[in-house]
Amino acid sequence: QSAKRRLQYWDISDKEIKDLEERGTPKKTMTIYSPVSGIVIDKIVLKGQNVMAGMELYKIADLSTVWVQADVYQYELPWVKLGQPVDLELSYLPGKTYKGNITYVYPYLGMESKTIKVRIEVRNTSSIEFKQGMFATVKIESPIVINTVSVPEQSVIRSGERNIVVIALGGGYFDPREVKLGVTADGYIQILDGIKEGEKIVVSSQFLIDSESNLKAAIDQMRGHEGMDMSKPMTENVETKNQDKSKEKKGGIQIKDDNMKNMKKEEHEKTSPLIRAGVIDLKSIDTNKDGKLYQDLMDWNVISDKPGKCPICGMNLKEFTIDEVKVNLEKHGFEYKK
Incomplete structure (x- = not known):
């Protein structure tokens, strides 16, 4: 025994x-x-x-059931829950998807990647298509839906100290608003505070303001003088005396600005042949006869047959067909030879 x-x-x-x-x-x-x-x-x-x-x-x-570890960014965590269904795809079998479920969310971040690992349990196939060490593409579809105000991510100006969204008030006026941001999903970001539903925003403002110093200057300029109601056009009924003074002051500034612009324009016209005056003959400019010209996006009468920069603003000239150049000239009040 x-x-x-x-x-x-x-x-x-x-x-x-x-x-x-x-x-x-x-x-x-x-x-x-x-x-x-x-x-x-x-x-x-x-x-x-x-x-x-x-x-x-x-x-x-036992490889009948395998674990897949996915890295999730911190801002995506609000959309990840235990038991959530997951779609997976292996790089060597494109087009074929597998189903899995989230079984565990790790309570700490990766020291290098600063992401959080999520464990997904997947039923393996009879031919063991999931193998140890493989990489997979993971798609987590969140059932969570939030009815909230959201804006495109590119419309938010992030200075490092605050987040700004520029509101278009109409009539050439803008109102920069400091906003409080929430979660992000599919290229949109939640706005917790700062703007309301239905307000028009400037989506491409971040391309014009590229530093904190420029941001402050631009915001001060958009806000105008303290005490002015920027939501109303300048033609609103105001006290007669103040209106006359504003017109005088504005007129003086406008004359000065116009004189400066005319002086600069005259100076450039003397030095650069790219600035076209009068009725513009586009066919004579197209010396290589390829049907394409280069035009400035700010000074539309600056036209060249070769790539280059605008002698007025310094911007790179953009390539257009001759028909497109004609449309641009008509749209901005310039004449061309028909």
Whole structure:
């Protein structure tokens, strides 16, 4: 009984022990069965090696169900919940999707990536298409829906100290608003405070303001003088005296600005042949006869047959067809030879 018990401790099957009892003589070899089903991923024992109790002989993994670890950015965490369904795609099998579920969200961030790992459990295929060490594309579809005010991400000016959205009031007036941001999804960002539904915003404002110093100057300029109601056009009824003074002051500034512009324009016209005056002959400008010209997006009468920069503002000239140049000239009040 003592010998039989020792064999049982070695996980020798009852059938093998019974065969040994009936045979009465030991065998030089014996089959030892694995306690679990799976695939051998590591073989430690060698032929002829002495085996002791507690030694690891093989490592066997059950690959019928695998874990996929996905990296999730911090701002995406509000959309990730336990039990959520997940779609996965393997790079070597494009177009084929697999289903899984989120079973665990790790409670800490990766030190280098600053992302949070999410464990996804996936049922493997019979041909073991999910293999250890593979990369997969993970798509987590959140069932969470929030009815809220949201704006395109590119419409938010981020200075590092605050977040600004520029409101278009109409009549050439703008109102820069400091906003409080929420979660982000599909290129849109939630606005918790600062603007209301239905207000018109400037989407491309961040291309014009590229630093904190420019941001402050632009905001001060858009806001105008303290005490002025920028939501109303200048033609609204105001006190007659103040209106006359404003007109005088505005007129003086306008005359000065116009004089400066005329002086600059005259100076450039003397030095650069790219600035076209009068009725513009586009065919004569197109010297290489390819039907394309280069035009400035601010000074529309600056036209060249070759790439270059505007002599007035310094911007790169953009390529247009001659028909497109004609449309641009008509739109901005310039004449051309028909």
